[in-house]
Amino acid sequence: MELVDIARWQFGIVTVYHFLFVPLTIGLTLIVALFETFWLRTKDPAYLRLTKFFGKLFLINFALGLVTGIVQEFQFGMNWSDYSRFVGDVFGAPLAIEGLLAFFLESTFLGLWIFGWDKLPRLVHAACMWIVHLGVLASSWFILAANSWMQHPVGYRFDEESGRAELTDFAAVMFNKVQLVTFPHVVLAAYLTAGAFVIGVSAWLYASKKHGSRVPGEDDPDAAEVLETARSDRAMYRKAMRISAVVMLVGGIGVVVSGDVQGKIMTEVQPMKMAAAEALYETEESCAPFSVFTIGTPDGTEEKFAVTVPCLLSFLGTGSFDGEVKGINELRETYRETYGADPGAAYYTASEYVPNIPVTYWTFRWMMGFGALGGAGAVLVLWLTRRSREEKVAPAWIGRVGIGLPVVMVLANSMGWIFTEMGRQPWVVFGLMTTESGVSPGVSVTEALISVITLTSLYAVLFVIEMKLLAKTVRKGPEEFVEPPDPGSKDHDPDAQLNFAY
Amino acid sequence: MLGMELTTVWFVIIAFLWIGYFALEGFDFGVGMLVPVLARDETERRVLINTVGPVWDGNEVWLLVAGGATFAAFPEWYATLFSGYYLPLLLILVALILRNLAFEYRHKGDTQQWRDRWDLALIGGSFVPAVLWGVAFANIVGGSPIDADKEFTGTLFTLLNPHGLLGGLTTLLLFATHGAMFVALKTDGDIRHRARALAVRLGIAAAVVAVVFLAWTQARTGDTSSAVAFVAAALVLVGGIGAASAGREGWAFLGTFLAIVLAVAGLFLALFPDVMVSSTSPAFSLTTTNAAASPYSLTVMTWAAAIFTPLVIGYQSWTYWVFRKRISTHHIPTADLADAR
Numbered sequence: 105m106e107l108v109d110i111a112r113w114q115f116g117i118v119t120v121y122h123f124l125f126v127p128l129t130i131g132l133t134l135i136v137a138l139f140e141t142f143w144l145r146t147k148d149p150a151y152l153r154l155t156k157f158f159g160k161l162f163l164i165n166f167a168l169g170l171v172t173g174i175v176q177e178f179q180f181g182m183n184w185s186d187y188s189r190f191v192g193d194v195f196g197a198p199l200a201i202e203g204l205l206a207f208f209l210e211s212t213f214l215g216l217w218i219f220g221w222d223k224l225p226r227l228v229h230a231a232c233m234w235i236v237h238l239g240v241l242a243s244s245w246f247i248l249a250a251n252s253w254m255q256h257p258v259g260y261r262f263d264e265e266s267g268r269a270e271l272t273d274f275a276a277v278m279f280n281k282v283q284l285v286t287f288p289h290v291v292l293a294a295y296l297t298a299g300a301f302v303i304g305v306s307a308w309l310y311a312s313k314k315h316g317s318r319v320p321g322e323d324d325p326d327a328a329e330v331l332e333t334a335r336s337d338r339a340m341y342r343k344a345m346r347i348s349a350v351v352m353l354v355g356g357i358g359v360v361v362s363g364d365v366q367g368k369i370m371t372e373v374q375p376m377k378m379a380a381a382e383a384l385y386e387t388e389e390s391c392a393p394f395s396v397f398t399i400g401t402p403d404g405t406e407e408k409f410a411v412t413v414p415c416l417l418s419f420l421g422t423g424s425f426d427g428e429v430k431g432i433n434e435l436r437e438t439y440r441e442t443y444g445a446d447p448g449a450a451y452y453t454a455s456e457y458v459p460n461i462p463v464t465y466w467t468f469r470w471m472m473g474f475g476a477l478g479g480a481g482a483v484l485v486l487w488l489t490r491r492s493r494e495e496k497v498a499p500a501w502i503g504r505v506g507i508g509l510p511v512v513m514v515l516a517n518s519m520g521w522i523f524t525e526m527g528r529q530p531w532v533v534f535g536l537m538t539t540e541s542g543v544s545p546g547v548s549v550t551e552a553l554i555s556v557i558t559l560t561s562l563y564a565v566l567f568v569i570e571m572k573l574l575a576k577t578v579r580k581g582p583e584e585f586v587e588p589p590d591p592g593s594k595d596h597d598p599d600a601q602l603n604f605a606y
Numbered sequence: 607m608l609g610m611e612l613t614t615v616w617f618v619i620i621a622f623l624w625i626g627y628f629a630l631e632g633f634d635f636g637v638g639m640l641v642p643v644l645a646r647d648e649t650e651r652r653v654l655i656n657t658v659g660p661v662w663d664g665n666e667v668w669l670l671v672a673g674g675a676t677f678a679a680f681p682e683w684y685a686t687l688f689s690g691y692y693l694p695l696l697l698i699l700v701a702l703i704l705r706n707l708a709f710e711y712r713h714k715g716d717t718q719q720w721r722d723r724w725d726l727a728l729i730g731g732s733f734v735p736a737v738l739w740g741v742a743f744a745n746i747v748g749g750s751p752i753d754a755d756k757e758f759t760g761t762l763f764t765l766l767n768p769h770g771l772l773g774g775l776t777t778l779l780l781f782a783t784h785g786a787m788f789v790a791l792k793t794d795g796d797i798r799h800r801a802r803a804l805a806v807r808l809g810i811a812a813a814v815v816a817v818v819f820l821a822w823t824q825a826r827t828g829d830t831s832s833a834v835a836f837v838a839a840a841l842v843l844v845g846g847i848g849a850a851s852a853g854r855e856g857w858a859f860l861g862t863f864l865a866i867v868l869a870v871a872g873l874f875l876a877l878f879p880d881v882m883v884s885s886t887s888p889a890f891s892l893t894t895t896n897a898a899a900s901p902y903s904l905t906v907m908t909w910a911a912a913i914f915t916p917l918v919i920g921y922q923s924w925t926y927w928v929f930r931k932r933i934s935t936h937h938i939p940t941a942d943l944a945d946a947r
Contacts, residue, residue, distance in 0.1 A: 181687065
């Protein structure tokens with residue numbers, strides 16, 4: 105195995121893993137902030153129970169997202185030092201500003217939120233979660249601007265003397281047209297994912313025989329009370345689902361619209377990626393079809409069976425059903441002419457300029473497929489738990505569908521990233537530097553192997569722990585309502601037990 | 607900083623970020639390491655962990671920003687350091703992952719085994735970076751093999767030289783002392799007194815080791831300014847120990863805080879204008895000029911830093927104010943404890 109392969113595997117593993125937790129972090133900060141705000145406004149105990157319960161799930165998830173994020177920042181330098189030397193002038197600034205502007209905000213105000221129940225006035229406490237949400241949005245902005253620059257470098261010049269890319273226009277990097285559509289796509293997909301998570305977990309609790317759908321035993325003296333608690337719990341889960349449904353709806357519409365614009369921009373700035381998404385080898389001058397499903401070899405040599413929608417690819421790529429979509433073969437020639445004829449450029453290596461077609465073809469479809477499946481599942485669950493059914497207990501299978509929702513949504517997110525990063529290959533910075541020339545020349549294969557094996561095994565163990573903790577917390581369900589301390593009031597006892605402690 | 611070269615400004619900013627990181631996370635490393643030494647039962651362990659509970663995460667962001675700022679302002683420094691000091695950094699990463707999760711997950715389990723394992727993660731995860739950061743900085747300042755292409759040519763064992771190891775021991779003892787001082791300042795009751803007594807003993811050991819290490823560093827690469835910083839660091843450390851034994855915990859903590867600030871500042875003063883010393887040839891050393899980003903990039907970031915750094919310092923200080931009260935065993939929620947058994 106070559107160093108570049110190991111480094112790429114590590115990047116793929118730790119980045120996809122990191123991004124399992126990121127969408128939930130982005131979306132749950134919003135939903136938890138909404139719950140707490142609703143509690144402040146309505147004083148309905150259900151909203152406080154939801155705030156605390158989903159806050160707890162959020163924190164379990166956030167912890168792993170945070171620690172795996174540290175690896176992200178370090179590994180550019182560790183495994184990709186030539187990349188770092190080449191792009192640091194452009195790519196480093198958003199990273200540094202992300203830390204200064206977003207990470208400090210997130211960590212500080214999250215600490216205040218976790219431990220501040222008995223220290224901060226209620227309004228300030230709720231504001232902390234909103235600030236955390238602003239922090240994660242700012243964080244997403246800067247890191248996606250950095251990534252968008254790798255997809256479509258702008259606002260820089262190549263400096264012959266230093267042999268690196270140098271920043272010339274920071275605003276151009278911040279408002280790169282790829283960034284302007286990637287940011288809404290990623291953030292709204294995160295809303296969609298977190299919405300599906302809350303709906304799914306709430307549906308499970310709604311249908312659970314231990315929670316929302318419990319029925320008293322035949323000679324239970326407190327039968328009436330049990331039924332009443334279960335009914336009011338179902339009402340609480342419906343509240344959670346209703347708010348999340350709105351978040352999901354906004355996210356869902358936004359993801360489709362932004363994804364559509366993204367397709368067109370991608371066709372313009374990275375035509376090879378679009379061709380690879382469809383495994384389109386020959387240029388279609390008009391009405392290029394989109395295959396929903398193919399059996400056969402997706403390298404285009406043999407097609408046994410395919411379900412295709414006529415002209416859809418033209419529409420996705422150009423906005424017009426008779427637009428031209430260039431094929432891989434033609435683009436390969438174009439790329440060779442553009443990039444391959446310059447042997448003097450230190451950062452180019454002769455290459456096919458074609459990404460891994462089966463990977464791009466399938467991840468593109470799985471991204472959309474999982475997203476649509478999750479959306480449909482959420483609609484189904486919402487329908488089955490509608491208000492007119494609130495009086496009745498629910499069958500357990502609704503809960504099982506619910507638990508599946510966040511899983512498919514998270515997978516849709518992963519597929520999107522695998523598609524967009526694999527589709528850029530062989531470039532690490534499109535048109536400027538190949539992935540192969542970005543690795544650290546001083547790192548040995550042994551060192552890189554130690555790193556990828558250590559991190560992967562550690563991550564695997566942590567995944568099991570995290571899933572167990574999430575499952576345990578969900579099974580336990582929201583805690584009973586307890587009026588939280590109110591540090592704004594006169595009879596608040598500052599020497600009482602901590603409201604929350606590690 | 608008017609009139610200073612932008613590259614020098616950024617050297618100062620990065621030094622500031624590392625100083626902030628060590629002065630802040632230094633005490634939460636210390637608290638993590640001292641859990642088995644200072645706490646006598648589960649409630650006391652929780653008292654210790656909760657002294658840093660609301661702030662450790664914010665403290666750690668100083669490292670992330672230092673890393674990001676180095677990437678942006680001195681890409682060559684970032685690239686050489688992170689690819690060169692590969693295995694120690696990997697170890698630090700693993701340690702940080704484990705200790706961060708220990709904070710978040712330890713209290714979520716119900717068995718003693720669960721807690722014991724996370725305690726191990728917390729202790730080990732605090733101990734390893736406390737040593738390795740010292741090793742790394744001793745090598746950055748003292749020199750490590752770097753060739754003409756700015757590539758590190760040594761191995762893990764090159765870094766584990768006597769000067770490097772002494773650097774590691776110095777940060778270990780300093781952070782442990784700093785942690786004990788913090789516990790003495792932030793707790794009440796029996797544990798407060800034990801922490802103060804321990805801080806004095808650890809402090810004396812730290813002072814002896816630190817004086818040897820700093821004098822050695824001074825002899826290798828120091829100049830007048832670093833000498834002044836090192837002497838001042840030693841003096842405030844001794845002052846802090848004196849304050850601790852006199853029962854003045856606020857002054858004592860300020861003493862170790864300033865000792866770390868001055869010692870790290872001294873290391874950066876000894877380093878300047880290099881950013882990574884090459885032991886292969888002085889000509890191959892990375893400097894504030896040959897490792898720097900372009901003036902435009904540095905200007906953009908200078909604006910960002912000028913606007914946001916005061917804000918960050920403002921709201922982080924506010925957090926420390928919000929959580930200023932001492933914690934003692936009677937503050938720990940007992941319901942959770944019953945739950946745990």
